[in-house]
Amino acid sequence: MIWEVFRQEARGKYHTHCGNVHAPDKEMALMFAQIQHGRRRPTHSLWVVPGEEIGEVDAEETTFGGTTDKSYRWAMTFNTDEDFAEEIAASQREQEQAERADRAGESDEDEADETATGAEATEEGESA
Amino acid sequence: MRVTMDIGTVEERAGPRQFGPKDDMPEEYRKAATRMIQFHANSEIMGAYLERPFIRQAPSLDRKLAFSAKVQDEIGHGQLLYRAAENLGIKTRKQMLDELANGEGKFLNCFHYPMDHWWETPMIGFFVDGAAMRRQATLKNTSWEPYAHAMDKICFEEGFHIKHGESILRELATGSRKEQELVQEAFDEWWPRILQFFGPTDDQSTHHDFASAVGLKTMGNDELRQAFLNAYLPKARKYGLEIPEYPRIHEHNDGRYEVVEDDLDWNEFWQVAKNDFEPGVAQIDSRKAAREAVAWVRESMETPSAGSSAGGVPGAAD
Numbered sequence: 332m333i334w335e336v337f338r339q340e341a342r343g344k345y346h347t348h349c350g351n352v353h354a355p356d357k358e359m360a361l362m363f364a365q366i367q368h369g370r371r372r373p374t375h376s377l378w379v380v381p382g383e384e385i386g387e388v389d390a391e392e393t394t395f396g397g398t399t400d401k402s403y404r405w406a407m408t409f410n411t412d413e414d415f416a417e418e419i420a421a422s423q424r425e426q427e428q429a430e431r432a433d434r435a436g437e438s439d440e441d442e443a444d445e446t447a448t449g450a451e452a453t454e455e456g457e458s459a
Numbered sequence: 460m461r462v463t464m465d466i467g468t469v470e471e472r473a474g475p476r477q478f479g480p481k482d483d484m485p486e487e488y489r490k491a492a493t494r495m496i497q498f499h500a501n502s503e504i505m506g507a508y509l510e511r512p513f514i515r516q517a518p519s520l521d522r523k524l525a526f527s528a529k530v531q532d533e534i535g536h537g538q539l540l541y542r543a544a545e546n547l548g549i550k551t552r553k554q555m556l557d558e559l560a561n562g563e564g565k566f567l568n569c570f571h572y573p574m575d576h577w578w579e580t581p582m583i584g585f586f587v588d589g590a591a592m593r594r595q596a597t598l599k600n601t602s603w604e605p606y607a608h609a610m611d612k613i614c615f616e617e618g619f620h621i622k623h624g625e626s627i628l629r630e631l632a633t634g635s636r637k638e639q640e641l642v643q644e645a646f647d648e649w650w651p652r653i654l655q656f657f658g659p660t661d662d663q664s665t666h667h668d669f670a671s672a673v674g675l676k677t678m679g680n681d682e683l684r685q686a687f688l689n690a691y692l693p694k695a696r697k698y699g700l701e702i703p704e705y706p707r708i709h710e711h712n713d714g715r716y717e718v719v720e721d722d723l724d725w726n727e728f729w730q731v732a733k734n735d736f737e738p739g740v741a742q743i744d745s746r747k748a749a750r751e752a753v754a755w756v757r758e759s760m761e762t763p764s765a766g767s768s769a770g771g772v773p774g775a776a777d
Contacts, residue, residue, distance in 0.1 A: 343476025376481075401528070405619055406618035409622035411625040411629060413618065418592050419589075420618075421596070429615075
């Protein structure tokens, strides 16, 4: 039986997919996941999910959004200034990063990381 | 064996994203967090209903698209937040949605007032959303991790909402004389409510002390209102809006603003807060009616085999 493994680097961060393991039951899956995915990189928590329980639909079966012009829902479209409030500038930075990632065809995992980085940037900026 | 964390430990450990569904939090924490997140979720939903008519009333295709995207975002924020609240084990999503429908669920003061005209939309889209964004950015550091995670996605999306709101404000403020007058009228009407957005001063706020001691809140009402005025008062002036004489706002030499609290209508505020304000009750009821009209959609998802005959004649939200 295949179990998909999701790793959380530190408390408060997101669990992101990092691989899978063979195991006969959940307990063993957790043990193997620890050995394979929790030993080298800093890890705060791991999730294991039976692979067959994961539903999937891909771009061959359906047409996803994100290909038509949706510029009306991006902050960058509106040419008012964003720098008067740090949280608005931060939101726009995150959107710009996501847009760049979309163009470069990066994976969802990288996107999640970028969003998290944006969040930290906001925290620092908030004291202003 | 998991032992429920005592309040002392909670206060000691309180910090950004410190507690999650795996922690056995004391009931007092879980109740306080539920109260706060449910209020926030309800506000997203009621705000979306207030803006929904402007998908139709928007004067151009661009504005229609932006308004429909925004309303969709806000409903999504409500759902994210109900999930974050549900994780606390005090109330289910269904309970919270029922409470909003039957008038028990509380939400932001500004969303109790009807919005009838296009020129009023920047009052919500720029000023109220801007105030909310100020507050939400601080909540990325709340101690309840699922709440902070919801805030990551909400803040990501919200930048567009506020810039869109400002873009409408600029268009009206630089438009015809008539448009300028109308936007000033809207501002005169909405400004006192916007000042009350952050609630009463901290010393009068009932829930502030505990929420901040356990890290749910990271900034007080007073500080947030200050931060809001610092950024948004200059904006109002920039667009030629005249700040109403009352409520009086004193500007101190150190750049600090002081709102004369007695100039604000706190009777109305508390009436609003208790869901007793008539226009607000009408808004709660109209959302309830929309929710009931589309109950058949939810039912057919739960039991597809029942078909559309189960709920009688299928209704529409409006």
